[in-house]
Amino acid sequence: MNGRRLWAIVLKELRQLRRDRITLAMVVGIPVAQLVLFGYAINTNLRGLDAGIADQAGTAGSRALVMDMLATGVVTPTVxxxxxxxxxxxxxxxxISIGIVVPADFERRRIDGRQVAQVLVDGSDIAVQSAAAQLAQVPLDSAVPDTRAPLASTPPESRIGVVGFYNPQRRSAIHIVPGLVGVILTMxxxxxxxxxxxxxxxxxxMELLIATPLTRSELMVGKVLPYVAIGLVQTSVILALGTWLFHVPVxxxxxxxxxxxxxxxxxxxAxxxxxxxxxxxxxxxxxxxxFVFLPSILLSGFMFPFAGMPRLAQWLAEVLPLTHFLRLIRGVMLRGAGLWEMWPDVLALCAFAALAxxxxxLRFRKRLD
Structure with a gap:
């Protein structure tokens, strides 16, 4: 082992790395991106979930109960x-992800010690189910004082029911498998x-392609079309295995x-x-x-709940096609929604594909330099 020759190779690699700007940017960019994403954008404590309110009682007590639920910060009323x-x-x-329903006979239920409200939850996202459980912990007696009937023997959490739809067993496979379609296709x-x-x-x-009468558009679109069929085959494989092995519904x-x-x-x-x-x-x-795949996985809502991210991270996630696809695929497979009912995400995917x-x-040139 000759130290002089070894040092010459080290210098050569360092100089080559300095000229390779993309690799140099990855050396610094990947750890910085991971640190920022995991430290700032990733948050499993959900706040501000879009919620709907149906207060059929309309009494002072029912309004107080709804206000106490909103005071937790878990939900934000939008409907x-x-x-x-x-x-x-x-x-x-x-x-919306959560619905709060207060029945018309709220006061009678409160006096009788029965369930006074229900929290309807989109169970296709397990994180939302966990966050909704916090609403059931709202102390009813402090929100709605009642001196006419002793309720000390009734646990507060039993007075507000949480009903999860589309995945009542909270099976993680039902939540993950539809998302895997998008993750694998993205990768x-x-x-x-x-x-x-x-x-x-x-x-x-490239020399042969330059000599052909192909236009830039024909060449680029021609390279894309075969992979569309490959992607659909991958989709079929994932759906078949997900249905067979994990009983994921469609x-x-x-x-x-x-x-x-x-x-x-x-x-x-594109x-x-x-x-x-x-x-x-x-x-x-x-x-x-x-470098594109990393933020797609972390910010799209596949691994970590989208609603728990700060507003800036959510704006960035809206640029990623995987974010919109996850909403579509989970809506269709788990909730039975139609694409036309989720048209904003369909439009976002179309716009992204056309723009990219x-x-x-425009950037492609049929030349070697």
């Missing part, structure tokens, strides 16, 4: 209804197309599931092509793909 049915419809569409589709243009350049095929239309998956596939493929026009090598393309593809086509 007011006259009955539980509209709240259930809003939960099914994904507009594979972005990576496949991220190295597409770079691979053509490294293998010397309550909505199977066509809607594939349409949502198709939108995510197109968005991810994003991969955009990365491919920037990367100089397949290794750089994989590095940049990982347009930028990738």
């Amino acid at each position: 007011v209804a006259d009955s539980p049915e509209p709240l259930m419809e809003q939960i099914r569409r994904g507009r 594979t589709m972005v990576l496949f197309t991220a190295i597409a243009v770079v691979r053509e350049r490294e293998r010397g095929n 309550r909505g239309s199977l066509l809607d599931v594939y349409l949502a998956a198709g939108l995510l596939i197109l968005g991810n493929l 994003l991969g092509l955009l990365i491919s026009t920037r990367a100089q090598s397949q290794f750089q393309a994989m590095q940049m793909t990982f 593809m347009a930028i990738a086509i």
Whole structure:
């Protein structure tokens, strides 16, 4: 082992790293991104969940109980209804996560020591079910004093019922498997197309493509279409295994599931092509793909609850296609909602795919430099 020759190799690698700006940025960017995301954006203590209120009693006591629930900070009222049915419809569409229902005979129930209110919960998200349990801990006696009937023997938590829909057993597989469709499609589709243009350049095929009459749009779209079929095959495999092994239900239309998956596939493929026009090598393309994949997993709501993130992190997550797909796939598979009922997320996926593809086509040049 010659120290002088060894030092020469070390210097060569350091100089090469200095010239490789993307790798140098990853050296610093990945630990900084993980530190910021885990320390600032990831929060399992949910606050401000969108909720609907149906106070059918309308008494001073029922209003006091609702105000005490809102005072916990777990929920934020966004919908007011006259009955539980509209709240259930809003939960099914994904507009709210929790519904608070106070029956018309609230005062009689309070005097008799029976259940005085119900909390309807979107059980497709286990974290929401855990947060909703805090509402059942609101002390009824302090919120609604009653000197006419002794209620000391009745535990406070038994007076407010929590009803979880779509996943009453709180099975984690039902929550995770639909999300895995999006995670796997994001990981594979972005990576496949991220190295597409770079691979053509490294293998010397770009010279042949330059000599053809293909336009930029034809070349980029032609590279995307085969992977759409591959993505749909992956979707079918995940759905089949999820149904067979974990008994994950598909309550909505199977066509809607594939349409949502198709939108995510197109968005991810367009994003991969955009990365491919920037990367100089397949290794750089994989590095940049990982830099996109990390925030998608952490901020989309797959691993950590979306509602627990600060507002800035939620704004960033809205840019990611996986965030919108998770809302669609869980809405269709677990709640039986239709895509047209969740049109904002459908529109967001379409806009992302169109914008990313347009930028990738504009950045691509049929030349070697």
